[in-house]
Amino acid sequence: MRRVLLWSMAGLALGAIAYSAARLLHVKAQESSIRAFTAFSIERKYDLNGAEQAYEYQTHARRSDGSMVRAYRRKAPTGEWMLVKVIGDVPARRTFAVEPATRSVATYSLGPQGASVPACAPDANAERATMLGYEVARVERALSSPPEQTLLLESWVAPALNCFPLKWTATMGLTLGQKFRNVNEVLLVIEGEPAPSLFEIPADYKERPPSEIEAEFSKKFPGQRLLGEGVGSKLDDIYRAQQSRR
Secondary structure, three states: OHHHHHHHHHHHHHOHHHHHHHHHHHHHOOOOOOOOEEEEEEEEEEOOOOOEEEEEEEEEEEOOOOOEEEEEEEEOOOOOEEEEEEEEEOOOOEEEEEEOOOOEEEEEEOOHHHHHOOOOOOOOOOOEEEEOOEEEEEEEEEEOOOOOEEEEEEEEEEHHHOOEEEEEEEEEEEOOOOEEEEEEEEEEEEEOOOOHHHHOOOOOOEEOOHHHHHHHHHHHOOOOOOOOOOHHHHHHHHHHHHHOOO
16 A cells, blocks of 8 residues: 555656646746755655655755755665655756656756745734744645635645755645645755755656656556556656747
8 A cells, every 4th residue: 555655646746746837946946046956855645644654754955046846765566665755946947856766857948937926924913933933924725626626735835945945835626625635844964055866867768758657667667657547648748838838
């Protein structure tokens, strides 16, 4: 169960997370003063009963040019640990979703639609706290979801780090009042330019749309899936739309 969950989440990184990153990174590159850092966090996933179902360690890094990377340490079906990455490269105006098990990359455009996302400016009346020595402000918003579901995101953002969240909780509610939760909490922040290797993509990785990455994954690991059923085709639509902007 844990292995299926983690690798299905890796699949989301290939499309939905990459698309979201494309909308945000363009704006962050326009901010007058961008703080470079590397942060390490743990994300815990809870089931309908509130019991911890799985966890993973993540690395987040931002360069002073606004480029960002989010890396997920995950175990492949072979038992080998791998680093799944979503890289937003502002100078190249590209977002790269990097999937190491199949040695694949899916490339998206950093389109102008990101300009509609506001810069870091928490509400003056927002609840405040201190985390890891940084002042943080509580931000809550409802995200787009199917009619039978609700998706609420609570973030504690640090203005000193251009509103990077030091803790965030995503809660998905179902029609019967049941809820799933993912809680991501930063454990350490190191300021300064991150290691260049975090932004590197091996030269032999092949460009593939999400459905082809899924097919390659299933071929390499029979009986295992990277994406949920029907997800690949939906992510392909986003991928092709982004490719058309390149």
